[in-house]
Amino acid sequence: MKKLLPIFFVGLLLLTGLFFFSRPPVLIVTDSSFNIIYGQFRMRLRQAELLFRLRRRVLAVMVSDQAGPEQIAIALRQKSVQPYAVLFPYRYAAGAKRYFEENPLVPMLVLQGRVVPPVQAADEPGPRVIRTDTNLDYYRAGRLSTALMDGPEGGILLYHELGLSQADRDAFMEGLKAGGFTRNPIFLNVNSDYAAWQNIACTVISGEASRFFEKNLKLPVILFSWVDPRMTPGGVKALFDDSPWALAEQAVKLLESGGEGEALASEIIFPGGHIENKALEKSLRALSKESLIGKNGEDL
Numbered sequence: 001m002k003k004l005l006p007i008f009f010v011g012l013l014l015l016t017g018l019f020f021f022s023r024p025p026v027l028i029v030t031d032s033s034f035n036i037i038y039g040q041f042r043m044r045l046r047q048a049e050l051l052f053r054l055r056r057r058v059l060a061v062m063v064s065d066q067a068g069p070e071q072i073a074i075a076l077r078q079k080s081v082q083p084y085a086v087l088f089p090y091r092y093a094a095g096a097k098r099y100f101e102e103n104p105l106v107p108m109l110v111l112q113g114r115v116v117p118p119v120q121a122a123d124e125p126g127p128r129v130i131r132t133d134t135n136l137d138y139y140r141a142g143r144l145s146t147a148l149m150d151g152p153e154g155g156i157l158l159y160h161e162l163g164l165s166q167a168d169r170d171a172f173m174e175g176l177k178a179g180g181f182t183r184n185p186i187f188l189n190v191n192s193d194y195a196a197w198q199n200i201a202c203t204v205i206s207g208e209a210s211r212f213f214e215k216n217l218k219l220p221v222i223l224f225s226w227v228d229p230r231m232t233p234g235g236v237k238a239l240f241d242d243s244p245w246a247l248a249e250q251a252v253k254l255l256e257s258g259g260e261g262e263a264l265a266s267e268i269i270f271p272g273g274h275i276e277n278k279a280l281e282k283s284l285r286a287l288s289k290e291s292l293i294g295k296n297g298e299d300l
Contacts, residue, residue, distance in 0.1 A: 003197070003298065007068075007071055011112065014231055018119040020055055020057065020154075021057060021068040021262075023055070023056040023057075023061045023084065024056065024080065024082055024083055024084040025057040025058065025079075025083055025084060026050075026054065026056060026057070026058045026083065026085045026086070026087070026204050026248065026252055027045060027059055027061050027076060027079055027080060027085070027086045027087070027143075027226070028059070028061065028086075028087045028094050028244050028248060029061050029072060029075075029076070029086070029087070029088050029095065029096075030062060030063070030089070031062065031067070032062070032063065032065065033065050034089070034226070034243075035060075035062075036229070037226050037227050038226055038227070038245065039231070042228050042230075043245060044062065044160060046058075046137045046245045046248075047060075048110050050055070050249060051121055053249050053266075054249060058248055059079060061076055061090070062075070063075050063095075067092070067095065067265045068094075068095070069094045069095045069097065069098035070098060070119070071256045072092055072098065073095060073099045073102060075171060076099055077183065082086055082106070083106060083175045083205075084107070084252075085106070085107040085108060085109075085255050086099065086106060086109075087108070087109055087111060087247075087248060087251055088108065088110045088111065088127070088244075089244050090110055090111060090112045090115055091115050092110075093110050094110070094173060096110045096126075096142075099127075100126055100127040101160075104274075106257075107255040108116075108128070108143050108186055108252070109130055110127050110129040110130070110236075111130060111132075111242075111251065112129050112130060112131040112132065113131070113242055114131075114132050114224075115157045116186040119123060129261055130254070130261070130262065130263065131263050131264075132263060132264060132265070132266060133264060133265040133266075134165070134167075134168050134171075134263075134290060135168060136265045136292050137173070137242075137266050138168045138169075138171040138172040138175065139178075139180075139263060139290075139292040140154075140175060140240075140265075140268065140287070140290060141158075141172060141195065141204050141238075141240065142172045142174065142175020142176040142177075142179065142181075143175040143178055143179050143288075143290055144175075144177070144222055144237075144238050144268075144284055144287055144288065145176070145179075145181075145202040145227075146175075146176055146178075146179025146180060146202075147179060147280070147284055147287055148202045148237055148238075148280075148284075149181075149201040150201060150221070151201075151292055153219050154200060154202075155185065155186060155200050155201060155202045156181065156185040156186070156200070156201065156202050156204070157185065157189055157200050157201050157202075158172060158186070158187050158203075158204045158205075158206070159186065159190045159192075159203065159204070159207060159261055160186055160187065160189065160190065160206045160207055160221065160274055161189070161190060161206060161207035161208070162189065167186065172204075174292065178290075190205070190207040190211070193209075197234075199217075201219070201220075201221070202219065202220050202221075202222070203217075203220070203221050203223075204223075204224075205222070205223050205224065206224040206240075208223070208258070209221075209225070211224060215235055217234065217235070217248070218223045220235060220236060221233075221235045221237065221239045222236075222237065222239075222240070223236050223238070223240070224240040224241050224266070224273075225239055225240070225241070226242075226243040227239070229269050229271035229272070230271070230272075232271055234276075235272060236271060237266070237275055237284070238268055238269070238270055238273075238284065238288070239269040240266070240267075240268075241244075241267045241268075242267070242268055244266040246266065247264050247266075251264060270288075
């Protein structure tokens with residue numbers, strides 16, 4: 001009997017694999033520029049993880065960085081005639097619209113990210129566009145930044161791109177307040193210079209970060225980025241990733257449920273080995289799952 005058990009489990013794995021591979025796949029449009037940032041090996045691991053989470057394959061559809069709408073539609077048709085769902089990064093929204101015109105019954109989402117899209121007529125046909133939940137992201141970034149401070153003193157600085165909304169600022173402030181930080185943080189554009197680093201206890205960066213890292217400051221950093229965590233400096237304690245691969249599971253489940261949600265929160269990653277205090281890391285992981293608490297104490 002014991003000799004038959006390994007054979008049984010091998011057979012079960014094979015049958016499970018055949019079942020997963022026989023089902024229509026989820027397709028994600030991507031390009032070489034993204035793959036370099038995200039990491040090819042990391043993508044393979046993510047595909048394996050999603051295979052078991054979604055019980056079907058999730059396939060990358062490689063297109064040229066400069067691919068036009070028709071080229072994108074052709075690449076998708078070549079990958080699968082009838083996919084289960086298709087996810088597009090916002091930079092390929094035109095390709096998504098072209099594919100939608102030919103395949104209106106295929107579930108699909110355009111992942112808007114943090115960009116502000118152009119105004120579109122409400123009755124204009126096209127694929128569904130869903131944004132990153134920046135309010136929840138900034139709230140959680142505020143909560144994490146207070147936990148990363150070394151003691152009660154020191155300030156918190158948020159570097160951001162142009163376009164940080166008042167709602168995002170308010171959400172960040174709410175996160176700080178929930179963490180017991182009662183002072184005003186510093187909001188600066190990523191291209192701004194800052195000199196009083198001795199007064200800063202934690203930095204949050206939502207935008208181009210190279211100028212900051214050139215300073216080689218010994219500060220805990222929360223970074224909004226798709227970059228491979230293994231490529232980040234040791235000071236980066238948390239990454240907010242809203243890439244298509246990070247949001248794929250949430251996006252597919254939203255399509256399956258027919259949900260009317262308007263936004264998906266980023267996946268928060270804690271790079272391995274960057275937080276030496278295990279108790280702190282455990283606390284940060286718990287905080288990273290908090291809901292946005294409104295001014296009246298209710299979850300939003």
